[in-house]
Amino acid sequence: VALPRSRAHQRGTVESLLENERFLALVLLTPTVVLLGLFIAYPFVMGVWFSLSNISVGNPGHFVGLQNFVKAWNDSIFRTAFWNTSFYTFWATIFKLVLGMWLALLLNRHFRGKRIVRASMLLPFIVPTVLSTFAWRWMFDPTFSVLNWTLYKSGFIVTKLPFLSNGDWALWCAIAVNTWRGMPFFAITLLAGLQTINTDLHEAASLDGANGWKRFWHVTWPLLKPVTVVVVVFSIIQTFSDFQLIYVLTGGGPANSTHLLATYAYQIGVATGLLGEGAAISLCMLPVLFIVVWIQLRYLRRLEGA
């Protein structure tokens, strides 16, 4: 059956266009570029523009240069938030790594009920952060704290511990909750890494007289390093830009002592309506994260090259 002349001509044109590699590449890449541009590049560029302007709710604003950054740096709460974010990220990542590694080593062994224990360990990671943080807020509640009640009834304390009413305590509580929530991610990822290690290596090491610690330090750890670096990079990015946990647990209080950069940026940008200053505060996270990620990825490349 002969096709009508115009349709056959059209088909021929489309086919010849698709055979052109440059055109095909353009067609295939366009959706990705549009999506990335719309959801990543556009908000980022807008954020940069906001941080360089004095825009606020109901006021389009104009270019003010680095004024917002200077103002943020002269703000004592910003400096506290910056210190808190670094402190929170450092300790939470250390705890998550150590406990996650320990848990992964435990879960890597054979025991009855292994599957159910592995699945249950993932629960903190699966449950929405807001929900689990509310549970923790009740556990740290000044009046109804189950932790205070348990310690009091066991005779360990005589007065209530100021879990969330003291700034230092509150920050450590936030680190504890973040560790509790993030540890399963470390454990499961490291467990996946552990399962790729050949058991013959451990057996050979133990035949050579290596004890458990030496087997871990000289066999397991070197082989787990690449996985560990990737997990730590992800964790640092997530923890440094954490918002939900602090927002629900302390709301930045008491007296702005537990603000992180993300919660303080929200406080200034959204709650107060000073969008430019809020954008400047949140953009301060970018160089720090960029440096940390760059160092770690360089280290990872060196490991892979070795």
Add this chain to the structure above:
Amino acid sequence: MVIERRWKKWVYFYIPLTIFVIGTLFPFTGCSSPRSALTPSSTAHGAR
């Protein structure tokens, strides 16, 4: 296969794993919910 003594298995495996399981699942138990925290027993005698 690496063989280890029974007490070592308890100290280095069963006890830490139990602590991990309890620590991980503790916030999901009823004791952390507002309803149980507001029961008369905890409001009258607890957390003082």
